[in-house]
Amino acid sequence: MRCDVTLILSACPPPPLCRLGALPIMEPCHGCGADERTQKRAKTDLQHTTRVPRGAQRVVCCSSVCNAAKALLSADCLAAVMKRRLTDRVVDAFRSYLASRPSWPDTDGLHPMEATHDRIAVIEFAHEGQTLEAAIGYGRNLPPRHSPQAASASAAIAQVLRVLPEACAAAVASDASELLEALRQHTGWRQYIVRLELVRGDTCQRWHRDLNVCRTIVTYTGPGTHVAHEDGVTRADDGSVDAADAERAVQLAPGDVLLMKGGLWEQGSHGGGAAHRAPAIGPVPTCTAHRLMLKVDVSEDF
Numbered sequence: 001m002r003c004d005v006t007l008i009l010s011a012c013p014p015p016p017l018c019r020l021g022a023l024p025i026m027e028p029c030h031g032c033g034a035d036e037r038t039q040k041r042a043k044t045d046l047q048h049t050t051r052v053p054r055g056a057q058r059v060v061c062c063s064s065v066c067n068a069a070k071a072l073l074s075a076d077c078l079a080a081v082m083k084r085r086l087t088d089r090v091v092d093a094f095r096s097y098l099a100s101r102p103s104w105p106d107t108d109g110l111h112p113m114e115a116t117h118d119r120i121a122v123i124e125f126a127h128e129g130q131t132l133e134a135a136i137g138y139g140r141n142l143p144p145r146h147s148p149q150a151a152s153a154s155a156a157i158a159q160v161l162r163v164l165p166e167a168c169a170a171a172v173a174s175d176a177s178e179l180l181e182a183l184r185q186h187t188g189w190r191q192y193i194v195r196l197e198l199v200r201g202d203t204c205q206r207w208h209r210d211l212n213v214c215r216t217i218v219t220y221t222g223p224g225t226h227v228a229h230e231d232g233v234t235r236a237d238d239g240s241v242d243a244a245d246a247e248r249a250v251q252l253a254p255g256d257v258l259l260m261k262g263g264l265w266e267q268g269s270h271g272g273g274a275a276h277r278a279p280a281i282g283p284v285p286t287c288t289a290h291r292l293m294l295k296v297d298v299s300e301d302f
Contacts (some may be wrong), residue, residue: 065082123193124137201283212297219252222291
């Protein structure tokens, strides 16, 4: 399969640039991905990947999710984006849902100022060549991993999304399935974390990398994630992000699909990981621009 890739600041029409100017030196964020079970590199044969200077790594634009996942295997690709527009029907469904100020189950014990509520399932492909239809899922309110009645991957995804109206759940389930299939095909990893997030206020606005292998993000409502080309990033010796030039970053729009290398994608990103940050939406008590997001992460095989 040919990977249809272009630089996101050239042939592919770019999303709006963040105009905040270069940011000062910052401490790396330890709240994004640091607790993920992601200690192994991708299983694809990356040892023969041509090394490139870190500053040459780019955010690239791809024509499909499958091509975006394949693009990550290139040493000069730091992150890949598939740009798309959600249908008016789906946009209206998500807006109506958030306007209803939904309250999710199992969140009563969280602090009132907690900015993020999430619902999570782990999806596991048991063996090489297994399809998503044959994969299993486990997590809260699902049978244990080794149960004789283990849930299917689709059932696990449906459990995560059961808080959403039908039209919203169908759109998110389709994206989750497409991302899982593309990542499985091109990275070879067996386990993935599917996460639905309701972001109720400001989260990680500092430029940082995630300490995982790979993270994918789709924002359905609210402003999208900012991600930086490597030539605009300043890093510490260990690869953590000290600063990023906002003029060398792009911001995703609702519906766009972002796939990023994390700090544990050992080869190709050279221990770096895409520098990114969340958009400013205001503190929890006054925020009116809530974000609804899907994340699909590569998880450590265990």
